[in-house]
Amino acid sequence: MATEHMDRLRREGRIAIVGASLAGLRAAETLRAEGFAGELTLIGDEPYEPYDRPPLSKAVLLGRADPLRTELPRRREIDAKWRLGVAATGLDLTAGRVRLSDGDEVEYDRLLIATGVRARPWPRESEARLDGVFVLRTRDDAAGLYQRLRAGPRRVFVIGAGFAGCEVASACREQGVQVTVAERAGAPLVGALGGVVGAVAADLMREHGVDLRTRVTVTALEGDAAGRVRAVHLSDESVVEADVVVVSLGSLRNTEWLNGSGLGAGPRGIACDAGCRAFDFRGIVTDDVFVAGDVARSPHALFEYQFLSLEHWGNAVAQAETAAHNMICDGADRHPHLWMPAFWSSQFGVNIKSVGVPPMGEELMITQGSTAERRFVGVYGHKGRVVAAVSFDNTRWLEFYQRAIERGAPFPVEHPTLDRRPENRRPVPADFPDPSLPTHGPMVTLSGYSPADTQLVFHPARH
Amino acid sequence: MRLVVDLNKCQGYAQCAFLAPDVFAMHGEESLVYDPQPDHEQRERLARAVAACPVQAITADGVDGHGAFRGPEAPDGH
Numbered sequence: 001m002a003t004e005h006m007d008r009l010r011r012e013g014r015i016a017i018v019g020a021s022l023a024g025l026r027a028a029e030t031l032r033a034e035g036f037a038g039e040l041t042l043i044g045d046e047p048y049e050p051y052d053r054p055p056l057s058k059a060v061l062l063g064r065a066d067p068l069r070t071e072l073p074r075r076r077e078i079d080a081k082w083r084l085g086v087a088a089t090g091l092d093l094t095a096g097r098v099r100l101s102d103g104d105e106v107e108y109d110r111l112l113i114a115t116g117v118r119a120r121p122w123p124r125e126s127e128a129r130l131d132g133v134f135v136l137r138t139r140d141d142a143a144g145l146y147q148r149l150r151a152g153p154r155r156v157f158v159i160g161a162g163f164a165g166c167e168v169a170s171a172c173r174e175q176g177v178q179v180t181v182a183e184r185a186g187a188p189l190v191g192a193l194g195g196v197v198g199a200v201a202a203d204l205m206r207e208h209g210v211d212l213r214t215r216v217t218v219t220a221l222e223g224d225a226a227g228r229v230r231a232v233h234l235s236d237e238s239v240v241e242a243d244v245v246v247v248s249l250g251s252l253r254n255t256e257w258l259n260g261s262g263l264g265a266g267p268r269g270i271a272c273d274a275g276c277r278a279f280d281f282r283g284i285v286t287d288d289v290f291v292a293g294d295v296a297r298s299p300h301a302l303f304e305y306q307f308l309s310l311e312h313w314g315n316a317v318a319q320a321e322t323a324a325h326n327m328i329c330d331g332a333d334r335h336p337h338l339w340m341p342a343f344w345s346s347q348f349g350v351n352i353k354s355v356g357v358p359p360m361g362e363e364l365m366i367t368q369g370s371t372a373e374r375r376f377v378g379v380y381g382h383k384g385r386v387v388a389a390v391s392f393d394n395t396r397w398l399e400f401y402q403r404a405i406e407r408g409a410p411f412p413v414e415h416p417t418l419d420r421r422p423e424n425r426r427p428v429p430a431d432f433p434d435p436s437l438p439t440h441g442p443m444v445t446l447s448g449y450s451p452a453d454t455q456l457v458f459h460p461a462r463h
Numbered sequence: 464m465r466l467v468v469d470l471n472k473c474q475g476y477a478q479c480a481f482l483a484p485d486v487f488a489m490h491g492e493e494s495l496v497y498d499p500q501p502d503h504e505q506r507e508r509l510a511r512a513v514a515a516c517p518v519q520a521i522t523a524d525g526v527d528g529h530g531a532f533r534g535p536e537a538p539d540g541h
Contacts, residue, residue, distance in 0.1 A: 052467050052499060059496045064488070069500035073465040073524040314471040344470045349491030351475065393492050396474050 003330055009109055010328050013038040016098055016106045018088045019114030019254075020044025022052065022313065023293030023320040027112050028078040030324035040080040041106050043098065045087035046138060054313055056142035057164050058346055061171035063150070067143040088115070091261040093280070096288065109288065110327045113258075113270060113278065114320065116294040117251035117311060122159070127221040132229040133245045136164055148244050149177060156180075157232045157242035159218050161188035163345045165248035166201065170347035173208045180211040180240050182218055182232070185433055193354070193390055195431030196364050197378055200371045200392065201347075208348045213238075221245055251311065253295050263289065269297035269309040274336040276323035290327050292319040298337060302405065303357050303387065312343045340402055341388075350374055353395050356388030356405045363427035365412055368394055368419045377401070380430055381411025464509060464525035465500055472520035482515055483508035 015031060017024045020042045028042060044050070051070045059065035083100065090099035091111075098106045119135035122128035132153075134145045149156070149172065156172050158165045161183035172179040185191070187198030188205060205212050213234065220233040232240045258265040263286075264279035265271075270291045271279040276298065278289040291298075293316040297309040318339040326334040345352040361380025369376035369392075377397045380388040386409045389401035404413075412427045466486075468479075475493030479486070486501045486509055501509060503525075510526040 054470070055497075055499055059498070062496065064496050065498050066500065071465050071500065072467055073522050075522065075524075314469065317469075342471045344473075346490060346494035346496075349494070351491060351493040353471075395493055 006328065006330050009038070010036055011038065013109040013328075014041070014107060015039070015110045015112070015327065016041045016043065016108035017112045017114060018043045018098060019112075019116055019293065019295070020046070020082070020084060021050050021114070021116055021293075021316075022072060023114035023116070023316040024112070025050040025072055025074075025078075025320075026317050027114065027292060027320035027324040028080055029075045030321045031328065032076055032078050034325060034328060036328050038109075040078065041083060041108075042078075042080045043083045043086060043088055043100065043106065045085070045101075047085035048139065049082070049084065051139055053137070056139060057136055057167040058171070060142045061146055061149060061168065062174060063146070067139050067146055070139065088257050091258055091263065093262050093286070093289070110290065111288060112290045112292060112320075112323055112327065113295060114291070114293045114316075115254035115257070116316075117253050119247070120249040120252050122221065122245075122247045122249075124221070127223070127229075128247070129227075130221060130223040130229040130245075131227050132243055133221060133247065135247050136168060137251070145244070145246065149175060153177060153242075153244045155240070155242040156244040156246060157182070157240055158246045158248055159232075160248035160250070161185075161201075161205075161212070161214075162191060162248060162250060163189065163343075163347075165246070166205065166347045167345060168246050168248065169205060169210050170208070173210060173348070178209075178211070180213065180232075180242065181205065182213045182216050182234060184215070184217050186214050188212070188214075190431070190433055191359070193358050193378075194361070194364060194380075195433075196371070196428060197390055198431075200374060204348045204350060204374060211240075251294070253309070255295060269295050271307060272296055272298050274299055274301070274338065275326045275334045276319060276337055277326070290323040292316065292323040301336075301338060302340075302408075303360060306360075308341065308357065310341050312341060314342050315339055340405065342398075342402075351393050351395060352390070353398055354388060354390040355398050355402045356380065356386075358388040358390060358430070359432055360387045361430050362432075363411070364430040365427045366421070366424040367413050367417055368397055370421055370424070379404075379411065379413050381413075381427060384411055385409065386411045386413065464503060464506060464523060466497065466509065466513075466521060466523035466526075467499060468495060468497055469520045469522070470495065472518045474518055476517050478515040478517065479512035479521060483512040487512060 050072045055065050060067045087101040089101050119137035155178040158181045169179045169181050188201040190198040217235045222231040224230045253269045255265040272291040276290045277285045278291045294311045297307045299305045322335050322337040342355045358380050360382045363381045365379050375393045377391045377394050386404045487497045490496045513521045
């Protein structure tokens, strides 16, 4: 039963959404779909209406999609005030006001923060400014990089072999461009999937002609007299000549604008409860500030109540829908955000997908296919239960493992399955890097309280 | 016309690539690439692909004949 207060909010309240990308848009649509009739303002620092980012490192670089034409489809009319090209610069929690970079202010009764992440830049500014040095996060980044790739560079150098770096390398090779990839860890994708699966990704890259260098760091980018990048210096003292450098070192969460606001926001994101309500710096939940998407960090019952921040497309959609619903509901009508983490990547012709939280697993079992064939399913185990699965060109199995994770199915995996190979009867260490050592930032951050002895029954949200 | 495919849902059935080959294509054995803003003449094929997707992973606007929902006004529009 909605209270009178909630009825008034739905009828004539003011809701501001900071962040006009996937999560912001889907939240706006959900608010309208659920009957919010008040004033809705969307604030975005980029001058563009909400667009989709995954194609930027895939279809766009392959020339199959125009980088300036990836706007997201609308699921409904949202009748919003758009403040695009204007960043939020501050938040006054007490007064309920967002300050904007143009000096304006937006008042709200409910606020949704969906400011996401940005690409981590190359740390040395003078080198980062060299012509030919790119990050890849926005459509402008993608348009610039695509142009350079089309112009036929002699060699592209990718710093960092996370998903984005690998996808860039894959696109280069597909277009016949020479590419070198440098990774601090022992293999690509180790932060997300561990060393066993990383070794498969390494083989895949090398077979496609990528010059992959592991256990090295980049020490300097060298420019020529005209300010164009011309070479990359590595920690093993080698020098690689390259005319395009893609800095792919993960991301930074866009929370600086909240400094001093009193919100529990920091470099790891904004902590919130399972209902997407932001915590203040004292750990007390707010009732009018909500968080969704890459910038949020919320506890998940299936994963020992660890606070997960997920840079996953599907999480942005689901969390935005839940946050929007909860913004205009009271008490028991609110939903928990218990989305099953899932992501995909496509590189070197292979479809990589995952469910659950692989970095939580200490051990890995290949339950279908084989890594030698690059067609397999790997299952990750933590404390005797299944917590994640990854597939290489085997996506239809993942739903089965998603159910296993939801059930807390035992690990090692006992069930006989199709295409189970005799050599894969025993788990092996998944070989994740020590989280205390710096490496490529994982897409999933695990942190926080872990009541390991809690018994629970997981019911996925259905809405 | 704008479209997006939820690649978490996508299982590589390739119905879309069969029905609207200028919009969708398989890339390798199960990856999908697509043009997120195909030309208007693809409208009918796109509508068929949306309807045929076994896991309903495709969201598109502007395919039902009523045109797209209105986008935001100018960047400075208040």
